Amino acid sequence: MQKKKYSIGWRNENKHPSLSEVFSSVSVPKQKGIWKKLFAFTGPGLLIAVGYMDPGNWATDIAGGSQFGYMLLSVIFISNFFAIILQHLALKLGIVCERDLAQACRDHYTPLISFILWILCEISIAACDLAEIIGSVLALKLLFGIPITWGVLITAIDVLIILFFQSKGFRYIESVVAALIFTILVCFSFEIISSKPEIFPILKGIVPNPEIIKDSHSFYISIGILGATVMPHNLYLHSSIIQTRDYPRTPEGKKMAIKYATIDSTLSLSLAFFINAAILIISAATFHKAGYTEVADIMDAHKLLNPILGSSLSGVFFALALLASGQNSTLTGTLAGQIVMEGFINIKFKPWIRRLITRLIAIVPAMIVSIVYGEKGTTELLIISQIILSIQLSFAIIPLVNFTGDSEKMGTFVNGPILKISAWGITIIILLLNLFLLYNTLLGRR
Template sequence: MLKNKDPIKGWRKKNKSPSLSEVFSTVYVPKKKGIWRKFFAFTGPGLLIAVGYMDPGNWATDIAGGSKFGYMLLSVIFISNIFAIILQHLSLKLGIVCERDLAQACRDHYPPFISFILWILCEIAIASCDLAEIIGSVLALKLLFGIPITWGVLITTIDVLLILFFQYKGFRYIESVVAVLIFTILICFSFEIISSKPEILPILKGIIPNPEIIKNSHSFYISIGILGATVMPHNLYLHSSIIQTRNYQRTIEGKKMAIKYATIDSTLSLSLAFFINAAILIISAATFHKYGHTEVADILDAHKLLSPILGSSLSGVFFALALLASGQNSTLTGTLSGQIVMEGFLHIRLKPWVRRLITRLIAIVPAMIASIIYGEKGTAELLIISQIILSIQLSFAIIPLVNFTGDYNKMGLFVNGPFLKILSWFITIIIVLLNLVLLYNTFQ
């Protein structure tokens, strides 16, 4: 009797409407074709999620970590990526099994007041992420075309039109654009790594966790920033929604198949994100740290030093081009996340351009103030702070996700097994404790 219980009945409220209803179940999934055709049908959401793990906020923390501590913080990127793979698996499983995104799940489980608080926290995280995207795009425009930072901040509002164009074309178009931008970043950093000629043994040693990371307050601070930049809280909301764009059979067998291929897609995409994140830190360690430039934490400073050290003007061009692709990529996924969160928590539907404009205007204010008063250094500091805010908010997204996917009344036969349940709560506790330590150190 219990085994046949409908997981939908485990929710306090019924699901009123599908997530992202305009693209819900619109991507065709072949029912009787081969493995590769099915896998191709599920590729795309993982790349959209991977974007959040290689946005400009990651650049600031990775550059700072590499220049100051060499390869030591590679282990932090590696562990953060493992955390991300597990948490994204839980997120896509929630969306497939319960046909709710994480925001809808919170609304349908928690009292209205709690849901409202979670919505506010999530909006702060999205605004922080958007702030990083603005700064990244602005710095890239300055490096490529010499556009002043203040003007660059205003120019970034134009990407609203870009978002609208691709959103109306169809969801596969968005995924294709993201894929092109990701592989642009990949090509750029492949060139940078070959040019920097890093040492293999120190890299392998850096993947092994070092106790000095926790003992040194500066390395610990940067590590928390890396964690916040890698395991993006709003990505958990995003993945649970966009996986529902696939037109798989809404049966037990169909959901098992969807979880299988979506997890493969997510894991491969996040492995690609790990390579790019690691590449940024490795390049920083192999160029700046190796030659004594241990205080480089600014993207503009990194760009100035990169070409002279590597002896190639193309290094600076590829660096700036990858930064611009990173900022625009994150803009696409940030828009979707904002739409999902607002519709899911509040059941309020806004036109995409209105939603995008609100988020961008919220983020533009601090970026403009920092650029006018403090100039380039102010934007660099904002970049680091934005990632710390993301890390602090992360706990409020992870705890509901782990709780829901571990609840048999909500997940039925798809509930987390004992090992996954213990592992996911272990990851949650680590993240919560690290953030408490971060807050303590910050106030101290």
């Protein structure tokens, strides 16, 4: 009876659970122990945090730190706040309506609109996968000297690795992601200690500075940081994987699930904020301080780290973090692709087929560009992938904010007035900034 109550307001009934093979597969303790319940809900937030520290974010953070020191830390902080709000809405949609965002779109919009949204989402996932490939390829070149073209081919092997962990259970995937995030954290902790940043300027940089808006170039980079922070596939992903928890599907159970899932998400995104901020801080403490104010390329940043810091380990840790970032994003991208395809068109492929399709779409352009243009071409391709993601973002945020603000769909869990105003405000800001970023990028203005 409870499920019917929350089916009000939808055009179609949801007949299949999201990610059915792992739906309600992670047990949640029945007793009232806070820490045990929090541990049971810990995991989805880490998978989401991966999207906020993927290789696509590195270039803007490096550019911001090298050109403007610590000033743009406030932009990363604001972007992270936006992400916390939007991911809260995504997990709430999944818990309350027992639909992921793709299923919700299919059950709300007409078949034509749903089909268009699906195509746009598939393009964005392929673009995201492209960024992951490039990040991993550059890391392999930096660590082992593997040529770009061969690196592209090697990244195809990760399909087998992902399938292995998927067969073991969802907790195994979460553990792998946690281990890779820990690797990234250790690497950047070493880099921060080695770069010896100044504490007071860092604290000052977290406070918004009017100069950010006054200077057209800093404003442009700020838009790049803000506009590319929230990954559209993360909203689909979070609304699905939160349903892997075996909480009671009752109003009380859903309220409990929202509470602990939000804590997990907020803490995980705070970790993502630290890592993104660390990239900018290292860039500011090394490149900006040494007068290298035009560093905006991952490869250039790697070349300059060793001589500036005087340690050969600096470049190794930087490349290792990049490789972990790329592989982590690959894991979450695979799941997002499965969720989107099953949710929008209700067609279920075997995981290896789904992964192969997504990876081939990304590998083909990466291979062509690497052969024709080499290292510089792959960097440009990374920028293009971020533009595609920016275009798609609004098509994910608007339905999410609309659904969670609809009392017929959400019942007593509908967004309150403050959250509703905040969510639509964030949506409008991201939409306008992404349009501005796209417009200027197409015109070649940097």
